[in-house]
Amino acid sequence: MSEKKLVYKNRRVGILVITTMAASFSSSINNIACGLDLRMVAPDQTIEEAKNGIQNHAKGLLQVKDLIELKAWREAQKELRKSSSLLKQDIYTIIQAKPGNERQNLRKLYFNLFNSVSKLDYAARDEDESKVLQCYDKIVLALNEILSEL
Incomplete structure (x- = not known):
């Protein structure tokens, strides 16, 4: 028992x-x-918030130049990733609010900009100064182009 x-x-x-x-x-x-972070699928930010933040985040992305000149590669990568992710969210939100016929060109510019950001990140990881500067110049051109379209 x-x-x-x-x-x-x-x-x-x-x-x-x-x-x-x-x-x-x-x-x-x-x-x-x-x-x-599924915000790229369903943004939780308004168009007004995106438009207000886009200039500051773009400036943050361009300020990576100072870290590049100092050859502070790790810090440049961190700042690049931070500012580009915020900028990416802003631009994505604005593109989604545009009419369908305007989106195709904006998506192409969006792809070019963030493809250059990724290349700069890899070049900074490899500490390849010439490639970093080349990618940075492409980012500046792509950023100016996409901001003028938005």
């Missing part, structure tokens, strides 16, 4: 442990999923 109670008690403990582990596992999965 005591063996039956022991088996029953072990099963309850086992079920409790499994339930706790499952709850913990689903909680960690949920935290990982919530950590994803």
Whole structure:
């Protein structure tokens, strides 16, 4: 009789442990999923916020030049990533608000700008000063072009 109670008690403990582990596992999965930034799919910023922020974020992107001249490659990469991600969100929001016939050209300019940003990031990682300066010049041209279209 005591063996039956022991088996029953072990099963309850086992079920409790499994339930706790499952709850913990689903909680960690949920935290990982919530950590994803899905704002590029469904922006949560208004067009007015994007238009107000675009100039400051563009200036932030262009200020990377100072870090490049100092050859502070890691800091340049950090600032580039920060300012370009904010600028990317602003431009994306504005493009989505435009009529369909205007979007194609803006998307092309958007692609060119952020493709140059990625290339500059890789060049800074490799500490290739000539390529960094070349990419920076392309960013300036692409940024001026897309801002004039917006």
